[in-house]
Amino acid sequence: MRLRVTYHLAGSTRTAAATARDLAFEQTVELPRDTVPSELAARVAGRVESVRAAGRGRSRAVVSFDTSLVCEDVPQLLNLLFGNISLKRGVLVAGIDWPDDLLAALGGPRLGIPGVRDLAAAARGPLLCAALKPLGLSAAGLAELAYTFARAGIGLVKDDHSLVDQTAAPFRERVERCQEAVTRANRETGGNTLYLPNVTSDAAAIVERADFARRAGCRGVVVNALPAGLGSVGAVSRATGLAVVSHPSLAGAFFQGDHGIAPAVLLGDLFRVAGSDAVIYPNVGGRFTFSERTCVAINARLRGPLGPVRPAFPVPAGGIDAARVPHWIERYGADTVFLLGSSLYAQPDLERAARRLVEAVKRHSHG
Amino acid sequence: MRLRVTYHLAGSTRTAAATARDLAFEQTVELPRDTVPSELAARVAGRVESVRAAGRGRSRAVVSFDTSLVCEDVPQLLNLLFGNISLKRGVLVAGIDWPDDLLAALGGPRLGIPGVRDLAAAARGPLLCAALKPLGLSAAGLAELAYTFARAGIGLVKDDHSLVDQTAAPFRERVERCQEAVTRANRETGGNTLYLPNVTSDAAAIVERADFARRAGCRGVVVNALPAGLGSVGAVSRATGLAVVSHPSLAGAFFQGDHGIAPAVLLGDLFRVAGSDAVIYPNVGGRFTFSERTCVAINARLRGPLGPVRPAFPVPAGGIDAARVPHWIERYGADTVFLLGSSLYAQPDLERAARRLVEAVKRHSHG
Numbered sequence: 037m038r039l040r041v042t043y044h045l046a047g048s049t050r051t052a053a054a055t056a057r058d059l060a061f062e063q064t065v066e067l068p069r070d071t072v073p074s075e076l077a078a079r080v081a082g083r084v085e086s087v088r089a090a091g092r093g094r095s096r097a098v099v100s101f102d103t104s105l106v107c108e109d110v111p112q113l114l115n116l117l118f119g120n121i122s123l124k125r126g127v128l129v130a131g132i133d134w135p136d137d138l139l140a141a142l143g144g145p146r147l148g149i150p151g152v153r154d155l156a157a158a159a160r161g162p163l164l165c166a167a168l169k170p171l172g173l174s175a176a177g178l179a180e181l182a183y184t185f186a187r188a189g190i191g192l193v194k195d196d197h198s199l200v201d202q203t204a205a206p207f208r209e210r211v212e213r214c215q216e217a218v219t220r221a222n223r224e225t226g227g228n229t230l231y232l233p234n235v236t237s238d239a240a241a242i243v244e245r246a247d248f249a250r251r252a253g254c255r256g257v258v259v260n261a262l263p264a265g266l267g268s269v270g271a272v273s274r275a276t277g278l279a280v281v282s283h284p285s286l287a288g289a290f291f292q293g294d295h296g297i298a299p300a301v302l303l304g305d306l307f308r309v310a311g312s313d314a315v316i317y318p319n320v321g322g323r324f325t326f327s328e329r330t331c332v333a334i335n336a337r338l339r340g341p342l343g344p345v346r347p348a349f350p351v352p353a354g355g356i357d358a359a360r361v362p363h364w365i366e367r368y369g370a371d372t373v374f375l376l377g378s379s380l381y382a383q384p385d386l387e388r389a390a391r392r393l394v395e396a397v398k399r400h401s402h403g
Numbered sequence: 404m405r406l407r408v409t410y411h412l413a414g415s416t417r418t419a420a421a422t423a424r425d426l427a428f429e430q431t432v433e434l435p436r437d438t439v440p441s442e443l444a445a446r447v448a449g450r451v452e453s454v455r456a457a458g459r460g461r462s463r464a465v466v467s468f469d470t471s472l473v474c475e476d477v478p479q480l481l482n483l484l485f486g487n488i489s490l491k492r493g494v495l496v497a498g499i500d501w502p503d504d505l506l507a508a509l510g511g512p513r514l515g516i517p518g519v520r521d522l523a524a525a526a527r528g529p530l531l532c533a534a535l536k537p538l539g540l541s542a543a544g545l546a547e548l549a550y551t552f553a554r555a556g557i558g559l560v561k562d563d564h565s566l567v568d569q570t571a572a573p574f575r576e577r578v579e580r581c582q583e584a585v586t587r588a589n590r591e592t593g594g595n596t597l598y599l600p601n602v603t604s605d606a607a608a609i610v611e612r613a614d615f616a617r618r619a620g621c622r623g624v625v626v627n628a629l630p631a632g633l634g635s636v637g638a639v640s641r642a643t644g645l646a647v648v649s650h651p652s653l654a655g656a657f658f659q660g661d662h663g664i665a666p667a668v669l670l671g672d673l674f675r676v677a678g679s680d681a682v683i684y685p686n687v688g689g690r691f692t693f694s695e696r697t698c699v700a701i702n703a704r705l706r707g708p709l710g711p712v713r714p715a716f717p718v719p720a721g722g723i724d725a726a727r728v729p730h731w732i733e734r735y736g737a738d739t740v741f742l743l744g745s746s747l748y749a750q751p752d753l754e755r756a757a758r759r760l761v762e763a764v765k766r767h768s769h770g
Binding site for chain 2: 063065066067076080119123125173196201202203260274290291296297381382
């Protein structure tokens with residue numbers, strides 16, 4: 037079967053058709069057309085399926101690739117879609133039509149929305165997630181925060197994505213203390229808060245760290261998917277069975293207008309098929325630059341029908357407080373995790389602010 | 404000690420100073436200034452060292468970070484330099500001043516230029532590298548090419564970066580056959596050609612593949628550093644002791660003018676400190692868009708003095724044939740690997756064309 041990729045290309049349809057033909061060869065056989073035997077080209081090279089004008093001096097080309105070139109391998113998927121042509125200009129991966137054989141091979145989230153809901157004992161309604169920060173706090177200090185959030189009934193408590201193994205809060209100590217704090221709070225309240233440590237590291241260490249987290253009692257982890265390599269998400273999930281929440285660190289390199297990978301394709305399709313059970317992205321109204329339309333498109337690609345692949349939770353971050361919770365639930369729907377960051381920490385009484393958010397979500401979810 | 408990073412920022416020095424202050428907090432404590440205790444901020448937040456006008460409505464800001472935040476971890480290094488701020492606009496990582504403690508901790512290339520020269524038994528002069536392609540050829544077909552190149556005296560023979568584990572040439576069969584072909588050619592000629600298979604895969608598989616290559620007799624491998632995660636380079640090198648040649652697949656996402664990471668910083672500094680013994684980049688005059696100035700800057704960052712870190716081979720790809728070899732040797736110097744791709748395959752007699760290149764390099768290197 038064939039993977040159909042929509043590229044937005046600079047130029048008229050005539051220029052874009054030439055670009056698309058080059059791209060179809062560059063991304064596969066990586067040789068000019070006249071040096072490749074035609075039998076092999078027919079079997080292996082990409083095929084330009086269509087080229088149409090897209091307005092404003094740009095065109096929309098659909099190029100299809102044989103799914104067997106992907107080898108069920110996420111790094112190779114990225115390489116096939118945008119590897120060498122990233123080094124050209126004016127090429128945007130704007131959409132992907134996924135054939136079921138490739139989706140089945142890649143697998144997607146092992147748990148997805150239903151699995152994360154099971155872990156969090158939250159059958160319906162939106163979830164809240166609080167971030168443990170700042171970097172520089174001791175493991176004991178972070179654990180105290182984790183306890184506060186869990187006591188307040190926040191469903192997910194995650195490490196800030198910059199917490200790695202710094203001396204102030206070394207990885208193992210941090211994971212053990214935070215998990216213990218959340219377990220203690222759950223015991224006291226009868227709650228089910230999950231603590232999600234950041235396990236991002238290199239290829240040799242990331243699975244080991246995730247496994248340490250699992251042994252410490254964690255049910256999920258955070259991965260900086262692009263710094264670690266997008267294939268790490270599935271590697272961690274398969275090796276440990278833990279839920280993986282992917283963070284968008286570095287992703288903005290791909291979002292510079294007319295060259296790169298569209299946010300909904302990278303953070304929606306690709307992060308999902310790579311195995312993320314939930315994907316954090318910068319919400320409109322926060323510190324970053326996504327429009328509401330982009331956020332809605334990411335949500336749709338994370339949760340919409342996608343062959344045999346489970347839906348993943350969108351985790352919009354930023355711009356969320358007790359007053360605006362009803363608006364966002366209405367806008368994004370119940371299958372959403374709202375990530376609370378700076379605005380929560382700006383409150384004088386953290387526990388009270390967290391409780392107020394939990395109450396606001398409950399009120400709005402149950403009528 | 405402190406890592407000093409030069410960012411090019413949009414706007415006047417006044418605007419840029421505000422951006423730099425935000426960035427210094429965003430990339431570390433990830434909280435607004437007024438919610439962070441000042442003792443902690445002093446210890447952990449980035450510091451704006453200087454902001455100067457850079458012309459054309461842009462400014463140059465130097466922000467320094469405590470090196471202990473990096474945790475000797477390459478994914479965290481990327482995250483610290485550009486993680487969240489990638490999601491903003493008009494921020495370019497333009498230069499890095501590396502303190503020796505961080506360089507010593509990260510390590511850089513395990514072999515570097517001297518080590519690769521030892522493996523290739525090439526004490527001086529430029530090296531040539533040929534790519535095995537196209538994707539779609541059988542393992543036997545690729546091995547035949549490898550044999551041809553090795554017979555012709557090409558020093559390095561690498562897999563095309565899109566050869567993964569496709570059914571036409573499955574990974575293990577390809578590695579065994581190509582290594583055998585190169586060993587046989589070396590035995591016949593008394594040569595020392597190295598075969599470098601592409602081992603790129605996810606975190607769980609990449610080290611395993613590299614180790615398979617090592618056991619098959621290979622002395623080096625190719626890694627698509629960004630698709631695999633830049634930390635994979637060091638993970639493979641440390642686990643196997645093999646030379647690692649990094650490929651720039653996906654890197655172009657970072658090179659879109661005023662936002663991203665400058666080519667010489669990403670492919671020069673970062674690929675080198677991550678442990679690449681050699682770094683492929685698209686040469687001026689080939690199919691891609693680098694200027695000669697950019698290429699020279701990458702060479703300088705790969706080979707120049709960098710504390711205790713070994714120099715890495717620049718591997719310019721494209722625009723190289725027998726006639727132009729003297730020009731490029733003069734321009735780039737002897738500590739260069741020239742990667743031959745399409746132009747070689749366009750020749751009717753591959754072995755003869757390869758020999759002509761080897762002769763051209765010898766002639767020009769020895770007088």
